[in-house]
Amino acid sequence: MIFELDNVELYFKNKRILNGIYLKAETGKVTAILGSNGCGKSCLLNIAFGNLKPKYMLIRLDSKPLLKPLYTTKLVKYLPQYNFIPSGMKLSKVFKLFNLEWNTFIETFEGFSIYENEKFRTLSGGERRLIETYLILKSKSKIMILDEPFSHLSPIHIERVMQLISIEKEHKVVIISDHMYHHIIDASDAIYLLKNGTTKKIKNLKELEDYKYLSEGSL
Numbered sequence: 001m002i003f004e005l006d007n008v009e010l011y012f013k014n015k016r017i018l019n020g021i022y023l024k025a026e027t028g029k030v031t032a033i034l035g036s037n038g039c040g041k042s043c044l045l046n047i048a049f050g051n052l053k054p055k056y057m058l059i060r061l062d063s064k065p066l067l068k069p070l071y072t073t074k075l076v077k078y079l080p081q082y083n084f085i086p087s088g089m090k091l092s093k094v095f096k097l098f099n100l101e102w103n104t105f106i107e108t109f110e111g112f113s114i115y116e117n118e119k120f121r122t123l124s125g126g127e128r129r130l131i132e133t134y135l136i137l138k139s140k141s142k143i144m145i146l147d148e149p150f151s152h153l154s155p156i157h158i159e160r161v162m163q164l165i166s167i168e169k170e171h172k173v174v175i176i177s178d179h180m181y182h183h184i185i186d187a188s189d190a191i192y193l194l195k196n197g198t199t200k201k202i203k204n205l206k207e208l209e210d211y212k213y214l215s216e217g218s219l
Contacts, residue, residue, distance in 0.1 A: 001142055002026045002062050003173050008047055010040070010054040017043060018054065019197045025173045025190070027142070030165060032184045033177040034202075034213060035194035041177045042081060044194065045147050048175065049078040076143040079136045081151070083128055087121035091131065094120065098135045105134060108160055126152035130161070137164055143173040150180045162187050181214070 008021035017040050025031035035041050046052035048059070050069025059066040061075075070076050085094055095102045106113045109130065120128060133149045150158050158180075165174060165187055178184050185191070191202040193213055200211065208214045 001173055002060075003048075003143060003175075004058075004060040004063075005044075005048050006058045006060065008044070008054050008057040010043060010047065010052075016197060018047075021057075021194075021197075021199050023048070023175075023192055023199060025143075025175050027173050028170060029189035030169050030174045030176055030187050031190045031192070032188035033175070033192050033194055033199075034181055034184060034208070035177075036213065037179065039194050040197065041194055042147055045078070045145050045175070045177060049076060049145055051078075070143070075141055076145060077136045077139045077141040078145045079133055079147055079149055081148050083120075083132065085120045085128070085132060085135075087119065089120050090117055091120065092116050094131070094135070098139060100135065100138055108164070109134075109157070124152075126154060126157065129153060130157050133161055134164070137161075137168050141172070144168065144175065146174070146176040146178075148178050149176065150178050150183050158183055181208075 003025045005021065005023040008018050010018040021044060033041050033044060043052060047054050047057060048070065050071045059070060092102060102116055115123065123131065129152050133146065136144060136146065149161060153161065162183065168174065176184060176187065185205065192199045193202055193208065193211055195211055195213065202208060205219055209216055209219065
């Protein structure tokens with residue numbers, strides 16, 4: 001599957017936030033969006049998902065225009081920056097709702113085995129993030145949109161999530177954004193830099209320094 005987001009224009013009141021955006025992502029690749037804080041990355045992901053309506057945009061799936069919000073197609077799962085699991089829900093119930101096996105999860109994340117009957121709110125911020133990222137990645141949807149999936153995760157959990165992304169991308173479109181650019185660069189197959197309201201396809205990582213996203217010598 002090929003997902004394209006094209007010609008996005010977004011205004012807040014009279015201020016233009018995004019203009020002329022183009023983004024292409026496809027099955028078998030992780031497509032990353034990098035940019036400084038406040039540049040509009042989360043807005044762009046929300047537009048792609050369909051819960052933020054810009055002045056203008058066009059979405060194409062396999063070159064065919066999509067005339068309704070993406071989330072209505074059941075093709076997509078979206079990991080927002082905020083927690084989406086109800087705080088009082090037990091993890092055992094959460095996994096049943098997502099049709100996922102708890103035992104399969106703890107084969108990779110052994111330290112969570114004691115939490116099966118715990119409520120979501122009892123977990124730390126990083127543990128909650130890990131659970132939600134896992135649920136999104138392991139769902140049967142064909143398009144994954146991940147906003148800050150590495151936030152608050154420990155180094156070992158980041159490593160395992162990156163391994164999971166590498167596996168899942170083989171049969172899914174994965175679009176990802178995170179301020180932890182080293183992990184994004186390592187995990188991605190294609191990178192777009194969002195700067196001054198528009199996107200630039202990065203062909204050489206040195207361009208991230210040239211466009212002043214990274215300081216000289218940081219790569």
